[in-house]
Each structure stands twice: as structure tokens, then as C-alpha cells.
Amino acid sequence: MMPTLQSHPWPTLALVLITVLWGCTFIIVQAALSLSSPMFFVGCRFAMAAFILLLFSFKTLKDTTWQDTSAGLIIGLAIAIGYGTQTMGLQSILSSESAFLTALYVPLVPIIQWILFKKMPRLMTWLGILFAFSGLILLTGNHSLDLSFSHGQLLTLMSAFAVAIEIILIGWFSKRVNIQRVTIIQLISASLFAFLSTPILGETNISTPTWQFWAIIVGIGVATALIQFVMNWAQQYVDATRATIIYSGEPVWAGVIGRIAGERLSTFAILGAILVLIGVLISDLKLKKSNKNEI
Template sequence: MDIIIVTVKLNNYNSTFFGITLNISTKATWFLILVTVLWGATFPLIKSAITTINPNAFVAIRLMIAAITFFPFILHKTPKTTSSILKGALILGLFESLCYICQTMGLQTISSANSAFITAFSVVLVPFISPFFGLAKPTKTDIFASLTCLFGIFILTGAKISHINTGELWSLGCALTYAFSISYLQHITLKIKQNLILLVGFQILFSIPLPVIISFTHPWHITLTPILIIALIFCGSFSTCLTFFLQSKYQNKISINKAALIYAFEPVFATVFAYLINGEAIYKSTIIGGTLVFISFMVSQFSHLFTHIVKNIWQKIYGYILLLS
């Protein structure tokens, strides 16, 4: 019987799995791609589930399931809790609960694909929000990317301001709160090097009260269906519990701009899952608007390369003009 040896080299942060050596940056990239895939799958699942449950009740139960799933992993570590962990978890929990509430409310009236592309505007907002947490400042290219993204969202919403409905506004709110969450997570995990599992656990716990309080402002009309049960378990255990942990552990191993680029693929996965799970149609406005949003991500994340290309093109044009004159 053959034995496959898995070795981990702690001194240089390289890991060898099945003969393939991965450095910590590469591992982080792949785990964050997994996070993005899991996020993408939530959009069509939530879209289907909230037809049988109050949206805020869905968020509350989702977070409770996440807390129950994660609690056994932090029980023995609670004595190591510090004030920095509690403060960071409280802020992250608030951002996450607002993000989930906005996402779920928005999905009541717009398609999974449109919701995902609008929510992904958070990736372009990150360069403008991150300086508040001592991270990189926005460049001219970032500003151009943001304007391109806004135009893409304009196309997605029907190319008329009058057509922007509450669902799209909720999704924009989700994008804003998630941009703050991504930026603050990068900031706090660079400070807290140990016991990140406690940060995740308390983050989940602190994200529960707000949706619970809001959910009781409306009756908890719940009709248990297979899709609701699947959505709650998947969103609670995987796209909340697991993604929180992977983000906290691996996002700070790469630059915030690279992490944002990875998260930019969320609407692509959401559109695919929406078609496969709910059979949602993909319209021209979704393709055109989504393409513009995605281009803005590329421009924002590859700003140095983009600037270099534009500069070279301009120099060549200027050189031809001088020759002709």
C-alpha cells in the first residue's frame, strides 16, 4: 500500500501537497477563490429561500446556524480572548450583519445576477475606503475604474435612473458595507497575529443581535421547504462560518488589491449558479453591464500595467505627430 507523504515547511511558509509545492500566497489565493465560489452560490439559494421566510428572519437563523457550527472550535480558546479581538469582532460583526441584511432584502426584487454584480461594486470601493484604516490610497486609475463600474451598474439597472428600485439600492448598501468589512478585516488581521479563530467566533456571535431585533418587527412567516433548509444550512455553515475563517486566516497573506480582484469573480459565479439552480435568464443588459463592471475591476487591480500601456500608446502617438509635422 502506497503512503502519500504531506510535508509542511514552516520556516519558509511553503507547503507540499501530493508533490506540488505551494507558498503561502498561492494557498491564500486558492482559498479565497473557494470563498468567492461559496459566496456566488448564496445568491440563487437566498433568492429561492426568501419566498418562504421573512428575509431578516433568514439572516438571523443563518447566523445562528453559523454560531452553533463554529462554537465547538472556540470553546477551549475563550480564556485567550483579548480586548483587541473583542473590539475587532464587534466591528466586523456589525459590518457583516448589515451586509447580509442588505443582500437578502435586495434579492426580494432583483435577479441573483444583477444583485451579485451590484454587490461586487464593493471591490472598486475598497481603494477609497482602505485609507481610513491606514492602507493604500486611491489613484487616478482607481477613480476611472469606479466611474466605469458606476456606468456598468447604470446599464444593469435598466439605463434609467427612474428604473432603480429598492432592491438595487439595498444591493448598493450591501456593496458599501462589504467594502468597509474587507478593508477593516485586512487592517485588524495584520494587527492580531494569534488566535484568529476567536476573532471569527466572536464576529459571528456579534453579527446575530441586529438581524434578530429587526426580524421581530415583522411576523416570522416560515414555510419549511427543502430549498429553505438547504439554503439555511449552506449559507450558515459554509458561506458564513467557513468563509469567515478562510478570510480571516488568508486574506492578509496577500495584498488587499489582489484579494479584491479575487472577490471580483463573485458575480460570475453567482450568474452561473443562478442559471443552474433557478434557471434565471441572462439578459443583454446583464452581459453588457456586468462586462463593464468586470472591466472596471481589471483596470482597478492592474492599475500600474494599465497606466504603463496608456503611457506607451500616448508616447507613440505623440512621436508620430512630431514626425508628420
């Protein structure tokens, strides 16, 4: 059965709201990384998110199919790689560099979709991507586009690719599996992959987490559970490329929260935020005629 909310604004609004929540987590993640090693934090974050969803959805797992399991494992692996490489990259590059390089997932999603599914993005979609990505360049402060391909930059480029794959996978699987079960499985998988990678990546001397760390884990676990579930649900009705442009608003909201917390936004950052929002609005416009092979 085809989704019945295809033309309804609720899925799009839901993605916008979780993007706001996503932006709010940026400051929390920065605080957590001062208390924990990267992959241990990622593992705890997704383990808590999975536990929270299990409290409300445990009975649904009894009907889990092989397709649900495989989808959850694949998406979970992409999540672990995306979050893990970005977090590790932050140890050796500036946050502005990380934000810019991660933002490369915005043009990557339609390009990968085009290659895999032979669907050319619509003209207004391309314009939306152009505005959103240009805005992200200004917003992140990396105006020189200085790429030295250092260890940290390469890790973050890997993160951008993994995030793009995650978004495409969610969009593809969301119409074919049980969203509730897959969300739980992907969170558990992301947590396990992160924990398994800690000794491989040299995170062997993990200090005993403090109560502040666990307080952060609980808070960000709730946010992560909500974000991942809404992403899986809403992308049944919102195309992956359109969803990507909406997700590009995350740094905008992170900047707004940072400003409330006392950080100063430059003129470039404000202009960049405006361009991102224009990109989101433009991408929803449609010309009178569109090719059936366009997205």
C-alpha cells in the same frame, strides 16, 4: 511577526475558491427568502455558521482577548448591516438592481482605504477595478444606471458601503488578532444584531419555519462559516483592494450556477463576466516601480 505567505499563491487561490462558493449560495438565498422574513433568515444563517465553527473551535475561546472581542463585534455589525440591508432591499427592487448597487463596494474599498490610510492604489489596481466594475454593470443587466433613490435602492447602497467597510476591517484586524476566535465572535455578533433588529424592522409575525427552511439554513450555514473564516485568514496576506477585485467574481460564478440550473445568460452578461475575470488578472500585475505609499 509579519505573515510568511505574503507572496504565496495559496491565499489568493483560497479567496477565488470561496468566491465560487459564495456565488453558489445566491440561488439558495432566493429560495430561503420565500420561506422566511429577511432579518430572521440572516440571523439564523449566521447563528448556524457560528455553531458549526464552535464545534471545532470551542476551546480556543478561553484565551479570547478584548481586542479579539471588539474586532468580532465591529465586523459582525458591518456584516449584519450589509447582509440585512441587501436582503431587505430585495423586497422592493429587482435582483439586477440589487446586484449592481451592491457591486459599488468594488470602487468604494480602494477609495475608503485611500482616505483612511493615505495609500494610493497602484495603476494596475485601478485598471483592475475599472474592468471589474464595468463587467459587473454588464453582468447585472443594469446598463441604464437608473437611480431613483427609492427605499430599496437606498437600502442596497447602504449595503454596498457596509460590505466595503467589512472588507477593510477584516484586512486591518486580520494581522492583529486571532483569526479563529474573531471569526466565531463576528458570526455570533452578526446573528445577534440581526435577531435584535427583527422587532425594530417590523418582523414580528414570523411564521414557524419548515423543514425545508432548516435544511437550507444548515447548508448555507456551512458555506457561510467557510467563507467568513477563509476571508479572515486570507486577508492577512492579500490587500483589501486586491481581495475586493477577487470578490467581484461572485456574480460571475452565480451566473454560471444559474446557467447550469437552466437560466439563460445574455451576451452582455457573458461579456461582463469576461471583463470581471480580466480585472482580477490585471490587478495582480505590477509595474517595475511602485511607490511605497501605493497598494
